[in-house]
Amino acid sequence: MSTPYRPDSGAEIRTGAGTRGGPGGRRARVGAGRGVPLPLLLPALAGLVFLLLPLTALLVRTPWRSLPEQLTSAEVWEALRLSLICASAATAVSLVLGVPLAWLLARAEFRGRGLVRALVTLPLVLPPVVGGVALLLALGRNGVVGQWLDSWFGITLPFTTAGVVVAEAFVAMPFLVISVEGTLRAADPRFEEAAMTLGASRFTAFRRVTLPLIMPGIAAGSVLAWARALGEFGATITFAGNFPGRTQTMPLAVYLALQNDPAAAVALSLVLLAVSVAVLAGLRDRWATVR
Amino acid sequence: MTDFGKECGSGPAHVAGLDARLVVDRGGFRLDVALRVAPGDVVALLGPNGAGKTTALRALAGLTPLSSGHLRLDGTVLDGTPPEGRPVGVVFQDYLLFPHLTALDNVAFGPRCHGASKADARAQAARWLDRMGLAEHSGVKPRRLSGGQAQRVALARALATRPRLLLLDEPLAALDARTRLDVRAQLRRHLADFEAVAVLVTHDPLDAMVLADRLVVIEHGLVVQEGAPSDIARRPRTDYIARLVGLNLYKGRAEGHVVRLEAGHVITTTEELTGPAFVAFPPSAVTLYRERPTGSSARNLWRCEVAGLETHGDRVRADLTGGLPLVADLTTVAAAELDLRPGAPVWAAVKATQTHTYPA
Structure with missing residues (x-):
């Protein structure tokens, strides 16, 4: 018998995200479970508290009374708008480049594929600040490629909004590639073969058969990449700087505010937390239940 | 070839x-x-x-x-x-x-790839589904x-x-x-x-x-x-x-009415042949005895041992080793009377008229 296609990697990612946020259903089941060994239960509960305590503290210390005026200030909206636009643009860039890259890694046979995959995932583990420095060296005004961009096309990326998008895409794209590649591997490549025997070229087979099949993985990967881009700090501040209205995204604004106006920092953090929860809820509602 | x-x-x-x-x-x-x-x-x-x-x-x-x-x-x-x-x-x-396409769009996929317009491809697909008696299922996804x-x-x-x-x-x-x-x-x-x-x-x-x-x-x-x-x-x-079509099959050299097998056994047949040959007979042609039969007219008689038994409806199929490895079919009643069980010694007889010989 065949193994019908299941968007497996999506499930993995959901589980990963779920543990971080503390999914109610799963926690209840563990608590009610009979015979959970104490040496597992105690550290598990401690871990849960450890993850939830900071978030609770954020809620406890939120200046609820002054919140409306904090959140309606022009700077907050500026930063939030910029964050949303840049994260979305970075996700779009990741999609356009990352999905074909994932296909290449999952389907094409070539020498050194393992090495390429390792290099692609490097930004996942690379400290973002290092990523920012590397981006400066590559695309900076005097960078390896940047000097030509500057002298030939007059394009300058560092310390611009476009630079924010570049920095965020650099950090976020591996998430999408890994997610999509996992889904592609789980998808039966023989569907593409079936399409080819029906007269579809390899690209048509990809576009009309594979792409719809791996849509759950692409969606999950996009959300993950988008969330990562939204929270991106290190590479952004290094490569694009911290100019309000131009490159100052929410995380940068939070960091800056924490030094001048802690209450504002808390308010901004609350907004980001709300966005994160919304993303998580969206993931669960849309891709966890539709199977 | x-x-x-x-x-x-x-x-x-x-x-x-x-x-x-x-x-x-x-x-x-x-x-x-x-x-x-x-x-x-x-x-x-x-x-x-x-x-x-x-x-x-x-x-x-x-x-x-x-x-x-x-x-x-x-x-x-x-x-x-x-x-x-x-x-x-x-x-x-x-x-x-394709799990994401309806039955109709699955069938229309090919014509579409061959340049038919969407409407035309679907019309063709509908005709095919109709021919297959699936007209009412055209809007259904494969998993249904x-x-x-x-x-x-x-x-x-x-x-x-x-x-x-x-x-x-x-x-x-x-x-x-x-x-x-x-x-x-x-x-x-x-x-x-x-x-x-x-x-x-x-x-x-x-x-x-x-x-x-x-x-x-x-x-x-x-x-x-x-x-x-x-x-x-x-x-x-x-x-x-031979296993697929349910026959006992042996390869050897035919010399007139006998076929000498590589292992040294001899099978008597009714068909005359010379040179490399196959001998085949169905499992139902095999008769089993507990003791060496004396009055049997069968020319082919081997002492065997039951290696395994399997029931097929009202028949029992016995796998025999020892003398000539062969498969025999008998009724459940006969199997019970013979007290067949793995390891039991039996005599297997095959009439020459029930064998079929042909050149290898």
């Missing part, structure tokens, strides 16, 4: 149907199979798992490249043509219906179809591109026993209507014999026997085929 390629040459001689020699080398495994099938004919590639049947089918479809050999369909050389350029339709073992329905959608999808070569990989393997009976009968009808070449792969001799006009038996990547189903059923040439 004969190399048909030489007959056709490279000239414009138009040979209708399939003419192929499929050679696929793949790390330790080599497939080398010659196939020639006239339009309208159905050929079954029959063989055990791992014999190379599916590889042969994939090579015909262009999904596995040929290491050497040739592939011509209606006189057109297809050796290097990619799958999408071949006038070939495939029904895959587990159908591989039963096994038999999915099989017919897969067949409709393969036929909708109007292939000159239809390939079916274990077309009935994924079905349960009851559905299988119906689907086999329907498939037989559709294959009878199909005017081009059909090649199907199966490990089930019944499927092969019901569906195909000709069988090509493949073992270890090579053709071991081919011919009409009835001929193969009567005169198997390998142990695998």
Whole structure:
């Protein structure tokens, strides 16, 4: 018998995200479970508290009374708008480049594929600040490629909004590639073969058969990449700087505010937390239940 | 096998149907199979798992490249043509219906790829589904179809591109026993209507014999026997085929009315023959005795030991070793009376008139 296609990697990612946020259903089941060994239960509960305590503290210390005026200030909206636009643009860039890259890694046979995959995932583990420095060296005004961009096309990326998008895409794209590649591997490549025997070229087979099949993985990967881009700090501040209205995204604004106006920092953090929860809820509602 | 390629040459001689020699080398495994099938004919590639049947089918479809050999369909050389350029339709073992498309859009996929407009492709698909008796299921996604329905959608999808070569990989393997009976009968009808070449792969001799006009038996990547189903059923040439068609088969040298087997046994037959020969007889031709029979007229008598017993309905099939390894069928009552059990010694007798001898 065949193994019908299941968007497996999506499930993995959901589980990963779920543990971080503390999914109610799963926690209840563990608590009610009979015979959970104490040496597992105690550290598990401690871990849960450890993850939830900071978030609770954020809620406890939120200046609820002054919140409306904090959140309606022009700077907050500026930063939030910029964050949303840049994260979305970075996700779009990741999609356009990352999905074909994932296909290449999952389907094409070539020498050194393992090495390429390792290099692609490097930004996942690379400290973002290092990523920012590397981006400066590559695309900076005097960078390896940047000097030509500057002298030939007059394009300058560092310390611009476009630079924010570049920095965020650099950090976020591996998430999408890994997610999509996992889904592609789980998808039966023989569907593409079936399409080819029906007269579809390899690209048509990809576009009309594979792409719809791996849509759950692409969606999950996009959300993950988008969330990562939204929270991106290190590479952004290094490569694009911290100019309000131009490159100052929410995380940068939070960091800056924490030094001048802690209450504002808390308010901004609350907004980001709300966005994160919304993303998580969206993931669960849309891709966890539709199977 | 004969190399048909030489007959056709490279000239414009138009040979209708399939003419192929499929050679696929793949790390330790080599497939080398010659196939020639006239339009309208159905050929079954029959063989055990791992014999190379599916590889042969994939090579015909262009999904596995040929290491050497040739592939011509209606006189057109297809050796290097990619799958999408071949006038070939495939029904895959587990159908591989696109799960995100409705039955109608699955069938319309092929015509669409061949340049039909969306509306036209759908109209064609609707006609095919109608022919398969699936008109009311056209809007349904594959996961909501039963096994038999999915099989017919897969067949409709393969036929909708109007292939000159239809390939079916274990077309009935994924079905349960009851559905299988119906689907086999329907498939037989559709294959009878199909005017081009059909090649199907199966490990089930019944499927092969019901569906195909000709069988090509493949073992270890090579053709071991081919011919009409009835001929193969009567005169198997390998142990695998003999087991499939349920015959005891021995190879030896015929000298008049006796065949001397390589192991030293002698089988008396009624057919006169000289030279390398096969002797075959059905398990029902074997009579078992607890004691050495004295009054039996059977010329062939061996002392054996029961190796295993299996029930098939009201019959018991006994696997015998010791003297001559053979399979015997007897009634449950007889088995009980003989007190058969693994390890029990028995005498097996076969009448010469019930054996069939033919040249090896």
